Every structure is written in structure tokens, then in C-alpha cells.
Amino acid sequence: MIAENTQTQMRKGxxxxxxxSIISRGEIYASDIIGELKKAQxxxxxxxxxxxxxxxxxxxxxxxxxxxxSSGPPRKxxxxxxxxxxxxxxxxxxxxxxxxxxxxxxxxxxD
Amino acid sequence: xxxxxxxxxxxxxxHIEEDAYDTLRSYMIDIKKHFGNTAESKEILEDIENRIAExxxxxxxxxxxxxxxxxxxQQVIExxxxxxxxxESEGTTLEEDVGHEQRTGQAPHVEYVGKKLMRDPDxxxxxxxxxxxxxxxxxxxxxxxxxxxxxxxxxxxxxxAYIILWIVMPIAETRADKMAMRxxxxxxxxxxxxxxxxxxxxxxxxxxxxxxxxxxARTAGNLLSGCFGLIGKMIAWIMLIFAGxxxxxxxxxxxxxxxxxFGLENPIFFPPLKVLSTNEGVIALTFGxxxxxxxxxxxxxxxxxxxxxxxxxNSYLSLTMFAAWIVxxxxxxxYCIAASQDxxxxxxxxxxxxxxxxEIYYFTEKDIRVLDASEQDSxxxxxxxxLDGQDLxxxxxxxxxxxxxxxxxxxxxxxxxxxxxKGKTYQLASERAHNIVYEAIQEDKTLLFPSHFLLKKNALDxxxxxxxxxxxxxxAKVVLQQEIEHKIRDISYWECRNNYPNENQQKYTEWTMTNxxxxxxxxxxxxxxxxxxxxxxxxxxxxVIRIDGSNVTIEVKDNNVKINTKKEES
Numbered sequence: 001m002i003a004e005n006t007q008t009q010m011r012k013g014x015x016x017x018x019x020x021s022i023i024s025r026g027e028i029y030a031s032d033i034i035g036e037l038k039k040a041q042x043x044x045x046x047x048x049x050x051x052x053x054x055x056x057x058x059x060x061x062x063x064x065x066x067x068x069x070s071s072g073p074p075r076k077x078x079x080x081x082x083x084x085x086x087x088x089x090x091x092x093x094x095x096x097x098x099x100x101x102x103x104x105x106x107x108x109x110x111d
Numbered sequence: 112x113x114x115x116x117x118x119x120x121x122x123x124x125x126h127i128e129e130d131a132y133d134t135l136r137s138y139m140i141d142i143k144k145h146f147g148n149t150a151e152s153k154e155i156l157e158d159i160e161n162r163i164a165e166x167x168x169x170x171x172x173x174x175x176x177x178x179x180x181x182x183x184x185q186q187v188i189e190x191x192x193x194x195x196x197x198x199e200s201e202g203t204t205l206e207e208d209v210g211h212e213q214r215t216g217q218a219p220h221v222e223y224v225g226k227k228l229m230r231d232p233d234x235x236x237x238x239x240x241x242x243x244x245x246x247x248x249x250x251x252x253x254x255x256x257x258x259x260x261x262x263x264x265x266x267x268x269x270x271x272a273y274i275i276l277w278i279v280m281p282i283a284e285t286r287a288d289k290m291a292m293r294x295x296x297x298x299x300x301x302x303x304x305x306x307x308x309x310x311x312x313x314x315x316x317x318x319x320x321x322x323x324x325x326x327x328a329r330t331a332g333n334l335l336s337g338c339f340g341l342i343g344k345m346i347a348w349i350m351l352i353f354a355g356x357x358x359x360x361x362x363x364x365x366x367x368x369x370x371x372x373f374g375l376e377n378p379i380f381f382p383p384l385k386v387l388s389t390n391e392g393v394i395a396l397t398f399g400x401x402x403x404x405x406x407x408x409x410x411x412x413x414x415x416x417x418x419x420x421x422x423x424x425n426s427y428l429s430l431t432m433f434a435a436w437i438v439x440x441x442x443x444x445x446y447c448i449a450a451s452q453d454x455x456x457x458x459x460x461x462x463x464x465x466x467x468x469x470e471i472y473y474f475t476e477k478d479i480r481v482l483d484a485s486e487q488d489s490x491x492x493x494x495x496x497x498l499d500g501q502d503l504x505x506x507x508x509x510x511x512x513x514x515x516x517x518x519x520x521x522x523x524x525x526x527x528x529x530x531x532x533k534g535k536t537y538q539l540a541s542e543r544a545h546n547i548v549y550e551a552i553q554e555d556k557t558l559l560f561p562s563h564f565l566l567k568k569n570a571l572d573x574x575x576x577x578x579x580x581x582x583x584x585x586x587a588k589v590v591l592q593q594e595i596e597h598k599i600r601d602i603s604y605w606e607c608r609n610n611y612p613n614e615n616q617q618k619y620t621e622w623t624m625t626n627x628x629x630x631x632x633x634x635x636x637x638x639x640x641x642x643x644x645x646x647x648x649x650x651x652x653x654x655v656i657r658i659d660g661s662n663v664t665i666e667v668k669d670n671n672v673k674i675n676t677k678k679e680e681s
Binding site: 030031047051 | 121122123142146151154155158159161162164165168189190191192193196197
């Protein structure tokens with residue numbers, strides 16, 4: 001149980017970081033984000049993404065615009081805000097620290 | 112061949128097969144429940160719906176495949192993820208080790224979250240109410256049925272409850288409804304499981320016999336009029352009139368009782384309400400009215416539905432009514448308990464008042480409800496206006512007992528008054544006892560006892576009693592007037608009166624105080640009674656009296672007197 005919990009917590013933080021990174025590359029549609037995340041094997045089901053996107057948007061890290069689609073309903077295209085960029089650069093630093101921390105710890109274990 | 116339903120997701124129209132719709136609907140309900148009802152969740156749901164619409168759109172190929180089927184829906188759901196998957200990624204369930212069915216956060220009452228109170232058309236004796244309740248409480252339907260029969264035997268209340276529930280509880284028609292009813296709803300695994308089971312066995316039977324039964328249950332009227340025909344209709348009419356008259360009567364009683372509380376006094380008054388203050392009384396009366404009237408109303412409405420085939424009552428309205436009914440029953444129980452609490456402690460206050468010694472004392476009652484022009488006592492002024500008919504019952508109490516005790520022949524006679532009342536606490540009770548106003552008036556040899564006593568400050572009815580003990584020196588003579596007889600305890604006025612020669616005209620009895628209490632001064636009548644007895648006995652015997660010479664016989668037999676005359680034919 002604790003293992004699962006830890007796994008979930010780890011994934012959760014990383015998932016948000018990845019979403020921000022993906023969006024930072026340019027305007028993108030939700031299902032494309034899903035495609036990327038699936039490719040990265042971070043996401044299993046699509047439904048999980050929407051709450052995350054909404055939360056990031058409500059925190060001012062993302063914004064979106066409606067765009068007509070050739071097949072089907074209009075789509076929401078997400079883009080990163082300046083604030084989002086600031087957060088992302090901070091997260092980049094944190095990630096590097098984390099990688100360092102984890103690698104160091106793992107090395108210590110393997111010795 | 113399959114029936115399709117047209118749905119609209121985000122302004123795009125889809126044709127969807129019925130079973131696929133059920134699955135989709137329950138999935139959406141599931142998701143809605145999961146995300147709660149905040150502004151944020153609205154947006155999330157919109158996004159999800161949008162995405163579903165898009166995915167459906169991808170699956171539709173004009174000309175070849177224009178209908179969304181169960182397979183599509185299941186694939187879309189698979190792709191979108193179930194509630195349990197969401198939970199996993201959010202890490203909410205993990206603190207609780209119960210599993211996926213249990214949701215946290217917005218829904219703390221996990222057990223019944225998915226359960227809905229619905230009638231079960233698959234397992235029913237009459238309307239499926241019992242099995243619906245059983246599903247809801249997670250027990251075997253047989254227990255509910257036994258309970259219902261018990262309630263039916265205890266005054267028939269079960270029938271009313273059943274009818275109300277029949278009206279209030281919606282029938283579980285779709286598969287999603289049934290799952291909600293059984294409380295299996297929360298995640299999709301369950302749904303799929305149930306669906307797989309059902310597609311195997313249930314769908315064939317359901318479309319056949321099940322459908323027919325379901326339809327029959329939908330309108331109870333068909334059932335009743337079908338079975339009983341004309342007789343059933345007549346019974347329904349009689350019951351309808353009965354219920355209607357009852358409602359009318361209840362309403363009249365309610366309105367007039369209310370008028371009593373608001374100062375418009377009238378003879379229709381429900382006595383137990385007297386123990387409550389005006390505010391409480393108004394609420395208690397309303398509760399009582401609702402508790403009785405709602406079942407009658409339900410019966411009335413049900414019958415009109417049968418007889419006139421009118422529409423079902425709005426489910427919100429009927430649910431409100433049912434809730435009001437439960438609340439009023441609880442309210443009545445509360446008031447009963449609260450009122451009885453106010454009778455817990457008893458307090459008695461004793462007051463002694465001496466009376467002037469006389470050789471002979473006349474005891475009589477003064478009916479204070481009758482205005483006496485020559486009266487000068489203070490009691491009179493208190494009644495000036497209210498002394499008129501039924502008014503008085505709110506202010507007058509008549510629980511008065513009079514006892515006689517002897518004291519030394521040289522002592523001063525006196526009267527001891529014991530005022531008692533009840534209350535929640537001893538202090539309250541004694542306060543109430545203090546509010547009792549009652550005292551006898553001595554006019555020379557006559558002691559006047561008022562017929563009723565009063566409560567100061569218009570106090571509530573709390574079992575107030577007055578006990579009067581008259582202490583008279585031995586040897587004192589007492590005359591008891593007949594008016595006061597019903598207040599006298601311990602001694603028998605009537606036994607003494609029987610000693611008088613013309614007891615029916617005797618308006619008073621004379622007594623003497625002895626060391627063993629009051630004794631009847633009139634010695635018992637001698638013998639008379641025995642003679643009477645003999646007569647009675649002789650009457651009972653059948654006898655034939657012959658009167659010789661004139662050929663006439665008088666026959667007495669079984670209280671009949673027969674006179675036979677034989678005329679000599681010569």
C-alpha cells in the first residue's frame with residue numbers, strides 16, 4: 001500500500017512537470033498531449049489528464065483558446081503562460097536536483 | 112434489430128444503441144459523482160464530454176456505420192479511464208485499503224453513495240417496494256415483507272406506508288437504474304460484470320415476460336381494474352370518498368384547533384393539546400395533522416390515479432410529502448416525550464388555615480361557573496369575562512379531593528390544603544403548585560368549597576391537584592350537602608344516604624366526628640329490605656293462582672301474566 005502510494009505521488013508530480021514541458025513547446029491540443037504522454041508511458045487513461053489541465057489552468061500556468069476543427073466539435077488548444085514558464089524553469093532546476101539526489105542515493109546503495 | 116436513442120453531446124447529435132446509452136449514462140453519472148459539483152469539475156466534465164464526442168465522431172463513418180454501439184462506448188470508456196483509474200492516479204483511495212468501490216473526498220458516506228431507493232420489477236410480490244427497500248438496506252426482502260405484514264396487523268399502518276412508498280419510489284427500469292438500486296454502481300467493472308451476466312440470461316427474458324410485468328406494475332390502476340373490474344372500481348370509489356371525507360374532517364379539526372390557539376375559541380378542541388404551550392401546540396398540532404393527513408392524501412391521490420388515470424404525482428412533491436410525514440411522526444414522538452418529561456417530578460405544598468369552631472358544620476359546594484349576584488368574594492372578580500361557556504375549561508381544574516380527620520375535642524378545627532403539580536424538575540413543579548388558587552370560604556356554620564380551582568398566570572395543565580383535609584374535633588356534627596358528594600373521599604356518602612327513609616329525596620347527610628373518623632349519624636333502616644327480597648323471590652316462581660267459583664285463573668309464567676276465563680257453556 002505504502003509502495004503504491006509513493007509511486008502515485010512520484011508519478012503525480014512528474015506528470016505535471018511533463019505536461020508543462022510538452023505544452024511549453026507550443027500550442028497543443030489535449031489529445032495530442034495524451035498521445036505524447038502515452039508514448040512516454042506516463043499516462044494510461046485520458047480522463048486523468050483533464051483534471052490536471054484544469055488545475056494548471058486555474059493556477060494561471062496555462063491558458064487555452066477554442067479552435068474550429070474540421071471533423072467534430074471545436075477544440076481547446078492549450079498554451080503556456082509567462083507564469084507557467086517561470087514555474088517550469090524552477091521545476092527544471094528541481095528536477096536536476098532530484099535526479100542528482102536519486103542518483104547519488106542509488107550509487108550509495110549499489111556500493 | 113436494436114432500438115437507438117438520439118443523444119446530444121456538446122451540440123453534436125449521435126445515434127446510440129439503447130444498451131450502449133445505458134452504459135454511457137452510468138459512466139457519466141459515475142464521473143460526475145467522482146468530480147463533485149464545483150466550477151472546476153464542470154470544466155473537467157465538459158472537457159471529458161468533448162473528448163468523448165470527438166472519439167464517437169472518429170468512429171462514425173457515413174453510410175457504413177452511423178450508430179454508436181456498446182462496443183464503441185466500452186472502448187471509449189477504456190480509453191478515457193474509469194473512476195477507479197482516476198483515483199489511482201490521484202492517489203486518493205490509497206489511504207483507505209478498502210478498494211476501488213469506495214470514494215473519498217466529496218462523498219464521505221461511501222456505503223450508500225451509489226444506492227438508490229427504487230422498486231425492483233424483477234423480484235416483486237405486488238409493486239416491488241419490499242425488494243427495493245431490501246436492496247437499499249442490503250438485507251433479504253423476506254424480512255421487509257414480514258415487517259410489513261406485522262405493521263399491517265398492528266392497525267393497518269403498513270398498508271398506508273406501502274402505498275406511499277409505491278407512489279414515491281420510482282421503478283428501476285433501465286439496467287443503470289437497477290445497478291443504482293443494488294448499489295453496485297461506483298465503477299465500471301461492476302457494470303460490465305452485471306452487463307455480461309444480463310446479456311446472457313436476462314435480456315431474452317426481459318424483453319418477453321419481464322417487460323409485460325414491468326408494464327403492469329407501472330400503472331397500478333391497470334392491475335386493479337383488470338383484476339376486480341367493476342367491483343374493484345366501486346371499492347375504489349368508496350375508499351376515495353372515505354379518504355376524501357377523512358381529509359376534510361381532519362382539515363376542519365386542524366383549522367378549529369388552530370383557531371383555539373390563536374384566541375378564537377370554539378368547542379372543537381383536542382384535550383391532550385392542553386398540556387402544551389401555544390407555540391408548541393401549534394407545531395404539535397401541525398405535525399399531528401400531517402402525520403394523519405398525508406397517508407390519507409396519498410391514498411386519495413392513488414385512488415384518483417386509478418379511477419381517472421391521471422398522471423403520477425411529481426416525484427419531488429411526493430418525496431417531500433413522504434419526508435414531511437416522517438418528520439411529523441418524529442415530531443409527535445418528540446412532543447410526547449417532551450411533554451411526559453414535564454410530568455416527571457411532583458411537588459406538593461401544604462397550607463393550613465384554621466376555621467372558626469362551630470357545633471355543626473355544613474359542607475357544600477359552590478359552583479363557580481354560575482354567577483351569583485350576591486356573591487362578594489374575591490373569586491368572582493377573576494371570572495368576570497371568561498365566565499361564559501367553554502371558555503372556562505382552559506382555566507378551571509376540578510381535581511379536588513376532600514378528606515376528614517379527627518382531632519382532640521378541645522383543639523381548634525382547621526383545614527389543610529395540599530396543592531400539588533408536576534414538572535420537569537422539582538423546582539418547576541413547586542412553582543406550578545404555588546400557582547394553584549383554592550380555598551374554602553366559611554360563612555358562619557357553612558363551609559363553601561368552590562367547585563373548581565384556578566391557576567395563576569394561565570399556567571399549563573400539569574396534573575395539578577388539590578387535596579383538602581378537614582380536621583374537626585371529636586364530637587363535631589357535620590352535614591354534607593349532596594353537591595359536595597363527588598369531592599368527598601374515604602367515606603361513602605351514598606351508604607349513609609341509604610339509611611334515610613326517603614333516600615331519593617334526601618339532599619344531605621348528617622355525620623358525627625368520632626375517634627375513628629366521620630360516622631353516619633343516621634341509623635340504618637330496619638328490615639324493609641328483607642321484605643322486598645321475599646317479594647322478588649316469589650315473583651320469580653311461576654305460579655298459577657286459581658280463583659274458584661268464577662272459572663278464572665291467573666297464570667304467572669316467565670314474567671307473563673295470563674288470565675284465563677272459562678265460560679261455562681250451559
